């Protein structure tokens with residue numbers, strides 16, 4: 001219930017102001033019909049932002065509805081009517097977006113729901129057997145409902161474990177993010193251990209609790225970069241010191 005509550009109430013729409021176009025820049029942008037000039041305005045605005053991702057056409061990712069430059073991995077959710085940091089998907093079951101701030105809670109919610117459904121189905125088996133010898137019908141319903149939910153939760157949970165270990169969101173699994181070198185599904189992959197730590201943090205005693213332990217700030221993600229000699233280098237993450245990224249575990253988030 002705690003994981004469910006945390007997943008439901010945590011919002012991911014806290015896009016920092018520096019991504020939002022000022023009224024002046026926005027006016028300039030909409031009053032220009034020349035697409036090359038629009039492109040230059042957005043490129044100029046993005047110059048000081050940590051953005052790496054572009055659209056498939058190599059353009060700055062811009063949200064017309066929110067009037068902002070989308071941070072890397074952020075997408076506009078048409079249900080929430082806002083841009084969502086590291087958007088995974090909009091979940092109709094909880095009527096909230098799953099993204100940077102509540103992804104850990106969501107994975108824990110799947111885990112605990114799965115354990116709960118398995119517990120119910122296993123502990124009702126003996127009564128289901130009794131049913132054939134004159135037991136209550138309701139127990140059959142309980143058994144099959146919990147079993148069906150357990151089966152669907154197991155596949156969803158396993159899929160999200162895969163995504164956690166590969167540092168990929170559901171949206172990125174469907175369409176690879178575009179980097180200067182081109183689209184790359186593995187663009188944010190830092191190795192299984194680091195991928196896990198990015199979402200669950202580096203305090204094992206808090207991994208199973210739905211409390212905030214994820215690393216980073218939601219818009220500047222460390223990446224592996226392949227240099228000319230094809231050797232892997234790790235880019236160290238640069239924080240802006242704007243306060244919001246200062247968590248309990250930032251020190252260990254520098255690779």
Ligand SMILES: [Zn+2]
Nearest residue numbers: 063066076083
């Ligand atoms: Zn938007």
Ligand SMILES: [Zn+2]
Nearest residue numbers: 077080090097
């Ligand atoms: Zn949404």
